[in-house]
Each structure stands twice: as structure tokens, then as C-alpha cells.
Amino acid sequence: MDCLEFRRRLGSEPQVVDAQARAHMEGCAACAAAAADAQAFDARVAAALAVAVPAGLADRILAAQRADVVEPFQPRRRLGWIALAAAASLLLAFGIVRYQGAAASLPDLVAAHVTSPDERDALALHTPVPMAEVEHAFADRGVKLADAPPQVVYVSECGIGRWHSVHMVSSGEGGPVSVVYIPRERAAASKDFRRDGLIAREVPIADGTLYMLAQSDQRFDALEHAWRNALEGLPKVAAGAH
Amino acid sequence: MTEAASQDGKPRSVALAGNRQQQFEGLVRAHSGELYRYAYWLCGQDALAQDLVQETFLRAWRSLDALRDDVAAKAWLATILRREHARLYERKPMPTTDIGDLDLSDDAPSPDQLGEDAVLRAAIAKLEPKYREPLVLQVLGGFSCGEVAAQLGITESAVMTQVFRARQKLRALLDGKDTEAVLHGLP
Numbered sequence: 001m002d003c004l005e006f007r008r009r010l011g012s013e014p015q016v017v018d019a020q021a022r023a024h025m026e027g028c029a030a031c032a033a034a035a036a037d038a039q040a041f042d043a044r045v046a047a048a049l050a051v052a053v054p055a056g057l058a059d060r061i062l063a064a065q066r067a068d069v070v071e072p073f074q075p076r077r078r079l080g081w082i083a084l085a086a087a088a089s090l091l092l093a094f095g096i097v098r099y100q101g102a103a104a105s106l107p108d109l110v111a112a113h114v115t116s117p118d119e120r121d122a123l124a125l126h127t128p129v130p131m132a133e134v135e136h137a138f139a140d141r142g143v144k145l146a147d148a149p150p151q152v153v154y155v156s157e158c159g160i161g162r163w164h165s166v167h168m169v170s171s172g173e174g175g176p177v178s179v180v181y182i183p184r185e186r187a188a189a190s191k192d193f194r195r196d197g198l199i200a201r202e203v204p205i206a207d208g209t210l211y212m213l214a215q216s217d218q219r220f221d222a223l224e225h226a227w228r229n230a231l232e233g234l235p236k237v238a239a240g241a242h
Numbered sequence: 243m244t245e246a247a248s249q250d251g252k253p254r255s256v257a258l259a260g261n262r263q264q265q266f267e268g269l270v271r272a273h274s275g276e277l278y279r280y281a282y283w284l285c286g287q288d289a290l291a292q293d294l295v296q297e298t299f300l301r302a303w304r305s306l307d308a309l310r311d312d313v314a315a316k317a318w319l320a321t322i323l324r325r326e327h328a329r330l331y332e333r334k335p336m337p338t339t340d341i342g343d344l345d346l347s348d349d350a351p352s353p354d355q356l357g358e359d360a361v362l363r364a365a366i367a368k369l370e371p372k373y374r375e376p377l378v379l380q381v382l383g384g385f386s387c388g389e390v391a392a393q394l395g396i397t398e399s400a401v402m403t404q405v406f407r408a409r410q411k412l413r414a415l416l417d418g419k420d421t422e423a424v425l426h427g428l429p
Contacts, residue, residue, distance in 0.1 A: 008406075011405075011406035011409055011410065012387060012401075012402035012403075012405050012406045013386075013387060013402070014409075017386075038409075041409070041413070042381060042409075044358065044362055045362065045366070045377070045381050045409075045412065046381050046382065047359055047362075048358075048359045048362035048363045048366060049279060049283065049363075049366065049378060049381055049382045050279060050382070051279055051282050051283075051363070053274075053275040053278050053279065054278070054288065054292060057274050057275070057278060057292065057295065058270050058271050058274045058275075060292075060296070061270050061274055061295065061296055061299045062267060062270055064296055064299075064300065065266065065270075065299060065300060065303050121329060122329060125328075125329065127328070130395030131395075132392070132395040133321070133325075133395055136321070140305070140308035140310075141308065154329070155325070156301070156325060157301075157305040157308050158301075158304065158305070159304035159305060164305070164307065164308070
């Protein structure tokens with residue numbers, strides 16, 4: 001490695017972890033001095049980035065989590081800390097149904113999840129999510145995609161009842177479609193149904209079930225085909241077939 | 243049907259739930275501060291950053307079984323935070339930063355009085371997000387360029403270029419201009 005290459009790397013990695021770079025630095029006084037200067041500047045940057053953390057932040061997070069654990073299926077609002085409890089009471093007063101895990105079916109829970117205030121905003125998103133992020137979400141759920149997934153504008157690993165899902169939104173003609181994949185819970189057969197004012201479809205794919213929910217089923221067939229490819233791969237042509 | 247007991251005699255489900263809660267509390271204690279700082283540099287507002295961190299940890303709680311090991315926790319939490327921030331940004335345009343609201347009156351403290359940190363913070367806040375975010379992940383989060391690339395879904399060489407330019411721009415802002423101009427957002 002020469003000095004020019006070393007100085008280029010220094011701008012990207014002032015900590016000089018690369019073995020070749022370290023070897024060069026040990027033999028070049030000028031580059032060693034440049035490294036010391038770069039590291040001193042980075043220390044200043046680190047100090048500037050370390051803004052004060054609000055006191056009691058961890059305790060407030062844990063308090064909010066405990067409230068979430070007690071009422072896990074209540075729609076959560078983006079409210080102040082103290083208002084969380086008041087919001088829970090208000091929701092019950094307006095007769096919001098609270099699902100108790102096994103008491104409600106999986107289609108019911110999926111519909112309730114995608115229409116909850118906490119998730120509804122995802123329907124307004126437009127920017128495509130990087131494919132790597134979608135693949136990562138599936139991998140976290142123990143699913144290796146067989147092919148490139150269709151483009152989505154939202155992806156999140158969501159707990160739905162006792163199930164672990166990958167919740168996505170596909171935007172396109174006819175409006176957004178909520179797409180939820182539940183791995184390791186395969187429905188017996190495909191089924192179209194309606195829930196919470198939405199048209200929905202339940203499709204067994206790979207070892208799990210894909211749900212699609214939207215105002216219109218205009219894109220359901222295309223999405224089902226695309227997700228079947230992504231999850232199961234293209235059908236193999238038998239040898240000798242035409 | 244009776245449930246198998248754990249070693250301390252409690253039902254296994256209670257023991258597992260207890261372990262899960264312990265694991266989660268450990269994550270919050272270990273990472274909430276750093277996550278807050280990352281959130282602050284993403285959105286530029288204290289209250290919103292706290293909200294983002296709360297949302298992040300609540301999502302993390304619900305998906306805790308997706309966390310492979312505690313070593314991966316920081317990157318995993320940062321990814322959830324980024325998604326939460328992106329969702330906010332899609333709903334409405336975000337204001338730039340608290341740092342942009344510095345008092346411009348004649349009584350405003352001088353750069354010397356505010357300290358070097360404030361000047362550098364103002365310079366960092368002026369960076370475009372595509373330069374600021376990888377720099378924050380690298381310097382604050384301690385991630386390598388490869389790890390930053392994996393998180394942001396871009397190539398490692400792109401990250402190396404962006405953090406290089408981020409540092410260049412900071413140096414230019416601090417060395418090429420007077421610090422009063424940097425503080426008050428003057429060109």
C-alpha cells in the first residue's frame with residue numbers, strides 16, 4: 001500500500017483496522033502523523049455526536065413496554081407517556097374489540113392488525129424499500145426467499161397474536177395492498193373473504209400463508225403469482241416436458 | 243394438560259416469559275442511549291427522537307424472538323429505528339433540526355462560550371442526510387463500513403465514499419469558514 005492509498009482509506013476509516021494499512025503506517029512517519037490527526041478529528045466528531053440522553057429514558061421505555069404487555073392488542077397511538085393509559089380506557093369505552101390470542105381466528109387478527117391506527121399509516125408510503133431489507137425481514141422469520149420479492153413500500157416484522165409475521169405494503173394501481181406472510185402456519189386452501197371493510201385473500205404458499213387485504217382485489221392475482229415465485233421459486237419443468 | 247416445570251419449579255411458560263423480559267430489559271438498558279442519539283441525528287428533534295426510540299423498542303419487544311443473538315442487537319435495533327423514522331418522514335415533511343433554531347440575537351453566546359462541540363454539531367447538522375447518516379452509524383454506532391452498507395442497503399464502496407466526503411465537508415465547514423457563520427447557518 002502506498003501513501004496515496006493509505007490517505008484515501010484514512011478518510012473513510014480513520015481507526016486503521018486493515019492489516020495492510022497498519023503495516024504501512026508503522027513504516028511511514030508522515031502517514032502515522034496523518035492517522036493521528038484523523039483520529040483526533042474523529043474523536044471531536046464523536047464527542048459532538050454524543051448529545052445528552054434524556055434522564056430516565058430507559059425507565060420510561062420499560063414502563064411503556066409493560067403497558068403494552070398488559071394490553072398487547074390495543075391499538076397504540078403516538079401519544080405522550082402518561083396519556084397511554086387514558087387512551088387505553090378511551091378505546092375500551094368506544095367498544096374496540098380486544099383480541100385474546102386464540103379466541104380470534106388468524107384472518108381476524110391479520111385484518112385487525114393491518115387496520116390498526118399504528119399500522120394504517122404504512123398504506124400512505126410510496127418509497128420502495130430496498131430488497132435487502134425485505135429479504136432480511138424474511139430471514140429473521142426463518143424464511144429464505146427462493147427468488148426476488150415483489151417491490152414493497154413498507155416491511156415490518158410484526159407479532160400478530162401468537163404468530164410472527166412479515167407485514168408489507170405494496171403500492172400500485174387500484175390502491176395499496178397490505179400483504180402479510182405467516183410462516184409455518186399453512187392454510188388448508190385459498191379463500192377469499194371480507195373483513196373490516198376490506199377485500200381479503202388467504203393463500204397457502206410454501207410452508208406458510210399469505211394474506212392480502214385491500215379496498216380492491218384488482219392486483220391480488222398478480223401479487224399472489226409474484227409472491228408464490230418469491231417464496232416457492234418458479235415451477236420446475238420436468239425432464240422431457242414441452 | 244400440565245405444563246413442564248422449569249428448574250426453579252415455575253411453569254416453563256412463566257420462566258421463558260421472565261427470561262424474555264430480562265433479555266428485553268437488558269437491551270433497553272444497554273442500547274437506549276445510543277439509539278436515542280442515532281434517532282436525534284436522524285430527525286433533529288429531542289421529543290420526536292424519544293418517541294422513535296419508544297416505538298423501536300416496542301416493536302423490538304414484539305419481535306424479540308427474531309433477534310439471533312445479543313451481538314446483533316445494535317444493528318437490529320438500528321434497522322427498526324430507521325424504518326420507524328422512514329414511516330414518519332413519509333407522512334409529513336420533517337423540520338430540519340433543533341440546531342437550526344439557535345438564538346441569533348446579539349446576546350447569543352460566542353463560539354468560544356458555546357464550545358467546540360456546538361460548532362461541530364452545527365456543521366454535522368448541515369450535512370446532507372446521505373452523508374450524515376453513514377457517518378453517525380460509523381462514528382457513534384461503531385459499525386464498520388461493511389456493516390453500515392448492510393444496514394443501509396448500499397455497497398461498501400458507496401459507504402466509504404460517503405463517510406470520506408462527510409469528513410471532508412466537515413473539515414471544510416470548520417476550517418474554511420469562521421465558526422460564527424457555521425453556528426448561524428450562514429453560507
